[in-house]
Amino acid sequence: MHLTQFRYHKPKTLEEACTLLEQKENAAVLAGGTDVLVEIKKGLRQNDDLISLSALDELKEISKDENNLYIGAGATHNEVKKSPLIKNEFQAISEAASLIGTEQIRNTGTIGGNLCTGASCCDMAPVLIAYGARVELFSLKGKRTVALKDFFRFHKQTMIEKGEIMTKVIVPNLEKGSGVWFEKFGLRDAAAISVASAAAMIKTDGSKCSDALVVVGAVAPVPKISDKAKDVLTGKSTTELINDSSILEQVGKAAADDSLPIDDIRGTAGYRRGLVPVLAKRAVTKAAKRAVDSLKN
Ligand SMILES: Cc1cc2nc3c(=O)[nH]c(=O)nc-3n(C[C@H](O)[C@H](O)[C@H](O)COP(=O)(O)OP(=O)(O)OC[C@H]3O[C@@H](n4cnc5c(N)ncnc54)[C@H](O)[C@@H]3O)c2cc1C
Numbered sequence: 039m040h041l042t043q044f045r046y047h048k049p050k051t052l053e054e055a056c057t058l059l060e061q062k063e064n065a066a067v068l069a070g071g072t073d074v075l076v077e078i079k080k081g082l083r084q085n086d087d088l089i090s091l092s093a094l095d096e097l098k099e100i101s102k103d104e105n106n107l108y109i110g111a112g113a114t115h116n117e118v119k120k121s122p123l124i125k126n127e128f129q130a131i132s133e134a135a136s137l138i139g140t141e142q143i144r145n146t147g148t149i150g151g152n153l154c155t156g157a158s159c160c161d162m163a164p165v166l167i168a169y170g171a172r173v174e175l176f177s178l179k180g181k182r183t184v185a186l187k188d189f190f191r192f193h194k195q196t197m198i199e200k201g202e203i204m205t206k207v208i209v210p211n212l213e214k215g216s217g218v219w220f221e222k223f224g225l226r227d228a229a230a231i232s233v234a235s236a237a238a239m240i241k242t243d244g245s246k247c248s249d250a251l252v253v254v255g256a257v258a259p260v261p262k263i264s265d266k267a268k269d270v271l272t273g274k275s276t277t278e279l280i281n282d283s284s285i286l287e288q289v290g291k292a293a294a295d296d297s298l299p300i301d302d303i304r305g306t307a308g309y310r311r312g313l314v315p316v317l318a319k320r321a322v323t324k325a326a327k328r329a330v331d332s333l334k335n
Contacts, residue, residue, distance in 0.1 A: 041078055041079055045087045045088070046088055047090060048090045049094070058089050059200065059202075062086065064085055066085040067091060068088040069147075069148040069151035072139070073147075091150075097112030097150070098117070100121045100124065101123075102123055106209060107123065107127070107208075108209075111150025114149075115136075115138045115147050116135070119135040119144065130220050131162075131169070135149070139229050140228055149207060153189065154196060154198060157194060158190070158255065158257075158260055159235070160255070161220075164254065164255040164261050167186050168238060170239075171209045172185050173207050174208060175198060178201060212239075214332060215332060215333050216239060216240065219321045219322075219328060221236050221318075234256050234317055236321045241329060242329045246273055246276065247276055247326070250268050251268060254314055254318065256299075257314055264295075267322075279326040280323055280326050287315070291315060294314040294315050297310070297314050
């Protein structure tokens, strides 16, 4: 299979990139290309113009201020995985990036590309939603930020409009007493797209769970927050969240009830529905342990 012909552009500024996106009728952004180029090769998409982001250094920056972590949309999965800042203070984001694809995919694929594919199985979405992340979108009209939980409209459909480029992911600092964990199940250990995934954020006031978020991936048209799981978790003793299997059973059932899985080549809907409780329970227990440990430091 060969790539179809396209014009390659390498703009030096964001404005230039957005102008090209506006002007060209059938253009697409090219970040790492691990989705775009594979889809073009398979004949699943065709673009006359590809606008590379590779010369835009500002999209690679990873930084932090007193409120937020900022991850440039062009940061690769390995840059996210290995960033000392992310590893030390936003551990679950580094861990999620380390579970993506292979070394080659992590060296090339970007966090922005992962989210902008809009695939319900993209691994960075559940964990970033659990952290309460927002994304910044830039166009010639200006900038806007969107909560990541609202960014996904349907499978492979996002809120990105023509002429817009995702510039960064903004992750608020975790409040004291909070912990996040991401769990994924693929059909093999390496280079496996998630059949199902779950992320959890647990906040404890020292004895009770004062806030919680469970997000499931690859089991609905978009990464999905389980409101039922939050209802089960809020107000429960944190020790119970770590040790009490009956509460964890309820959490798992709630997360499965909130999912809308489909059959595909990686698994049937029933298989996925069976995975959700296992992954949600693990994510909740481990996030709760992290939340409790964070109070000891
Ligand atoms: C072998 C293999 C294994 C994989 N394993 C995994 C896995 O385990 N988990 C997982 O989640 N994914 C996996 N993927 C999918 C893919 O590699 C990732 O989603 C990757 O992060 C995509 O990023 P990219 O930079 O390559 O995006 P690209 O392919 O460059 O772009 C993807 C889409 O996003 C758009 N886009 C990219 N950047 C921006 C931006 N800044 N602003 C606006 N639009 C943008 C593009 O136009 C395109 O529509 C795998 C892919 C392969 C080939």
